[in-house]
Amino acid sequence: MLTATSPLEASVGQRDPLMPTGFDCGAGLTKLCLSSNGKQILLRQPSKVLELKSPLLAELNSPEGGHFYYHSGDRSDLINRQFLTGELVTWKAPITHIKLSDDPALKAEYALHMVLGALASLPHRQQWKLFLVISTHSRKLFNDRLKQLLTGNHIVSFGGQNKPESKVTISLEAVVPEGA
Template identity: 45%
Template sequence: MVAVQPTPTGFARATPTLATGGDIGAGLSKICIGSSNQQMKLKLPSKVVEVREELHDALEAKDGGFFHYVSGDREDLIGRDFLVGSLAAWKAPTSHITLSDDPKLKAEYSLHILLGSLATLPFRPEWNLHLVLSTHNREVFQEAVTAKTQGSHVINSGVTQLN
């Protein structure tokens, strides 16, 4: 998975690949990016909600994020806005999607959780992630999780655009 902000002409891009592990859990998702003293560990509730109206609040939370999917390999998400983690529960306390409601939801919303978790981190113009996701049932979910998460994804999250 690669995340990029548009680069001005003549500006060279050399973003190292970051080892990234993720456990998109039914109740709590855990994501670890990088290694050694540069390692970032994230935990957020496994909750998602699509935002269908304009948000007027400044949304910041260490365990929740907002993103607008601009373009990428998930064409079904183009032009849509999402809140994940605690922000999803805040915005839609009774109607957000909780991944523990159905095991199939973890495959469908793994990318949402990953992109929303990146939105909780300090600005970075590009994320180049070598992603390894765990699943409790490899035979059932490996193909679906891989298909839903791999590739290039351009998002806006506040001032950040990720590809």
């Protein structure tokens, strides 16, 4: 039996409790399931990413995709860059985007992008503390890479560079086989 434990209980006695979160970066759809205020929230978005090289002329919103600007954090390669995910990618660049189904390694490389894009579709919070469990069909192949690319603190703005900042802290608890 596989048991995941946390040094801190997920909700008792904390001002900003850890949010248990399940994540599956699939070839067609990315799924993120999190618990907030006693409710389960399921987010689905097409597994697509696009880096924006210039500002958007109009704000794009969709429950199946997001827009984020990465200010600072543990992913120094993303600082001062902005991305669209999911359905917003298809609207902005129907042909020139990255589809994660094109190469299994892309699911690991863009996992953080997909998590942040999903969070962008939710109401703004100053802080997110995700206790993340990832499901993948290539667990042995991508376990270390996923931990390296996701774990840590990420300061982002959802909806564009000039929007309020959010601190997203990700604790990657486990990478489990798909369907576990």
